[in-house]
Amino acid sequence: MMLTGTAKDVKISSPCTPPTLEQPCRRFSVAELSSATHNFDKRWCIGHGGFGMVYKGMISNGPTKSIYVIKRLNFMSNQGAPEFWVEVKLLSRLRHCNLVHLIGYCNGGKEMALVYEYMHNGSLFDHLHKKGTILTWP
Numbered sequence: 001m002m003l004t005g006t007a008k009d010v011k012i013s014s015p016c017t018p019p020t021l022e023q024p025c026r027r028f029s030v031a032e033l034s035s036a037t038h039n040f041d042k043r044w045c046i047g048h049g050g051f052g053m054v055y056k057g058m059i060s061n062g063p064t065k066s067i068y069v070i071k072r073l074n075f076m077s078n079q080g081a082p083e084f085w086v087e088v089k090l091l092s093r094l095r096h097c098n099l100v101h102l103i104g105y106c107n108g109g110k111e112m113a114l115v116y117e118y119m120h121n122g123s124l125f126d127h128l129h130k131k132g133t134i135l136t137w138p
């Protein structure tokens with residue numbers, strides 16, 4: 001599930017500058033995400049979306065480790081830094097049980113990535129359009 005905001009909805013001073021966040025979210029280092037995905041190894045890739053490759057990986061969360069989803073921005077994709085910051089700004093404000101949580105982001109060197117909670121049952125889109133799941137609710 002993705003929120004469809006446009007760069008026009010949110011004012012961003014420069015594509016490379018993080019916006020001021022009302023609800024700050026965690027900033028991950030490139031090293032953390034690289035280690036979580038074994039240097040963005042294909043074996044950890046779980047899909048492909050508008051931003052580029054989507055990975056899953058284990059990241060430390062205090063004393064424990066949790067599985068997260070990492071969407072790595074591919075600068076050749078049709079979405080770039082402005083869309084990235086729109087996603088960070090909007091999703092860091094939203095907390096709802098039916099919306100996937102944005103945990104944080106990475107903006108280091110040439111690397112930009114979004115980190116989300118991992119949904120073990122996959123996306124609604126996959127269920128409806130790929131797996132043909134019959135939903136059990138109206």
Ligand SMILES: Nc1ncnc2c1ncn2[C@@H]1O[C@H](COP(=O)(O)OP(=O)(O)OP(=O)(O)O)[C@@H](O)[C@H]1O
Pocket residue numbers: 001002046047048049050051052054069071100116117118119120122123125126
């Ligand atoms: N939070 C998540 N938990 C589990 N799997 C996920 C999660 N987010 C994405 N995926 C997997 O990665 C695939 C691609 O992700 P998704 O479609 O959300 O990317 P996107 O960048 O939002 O694409 P688009 O811009 O086309 O909406 C999904 O089909 C799903 O299989």
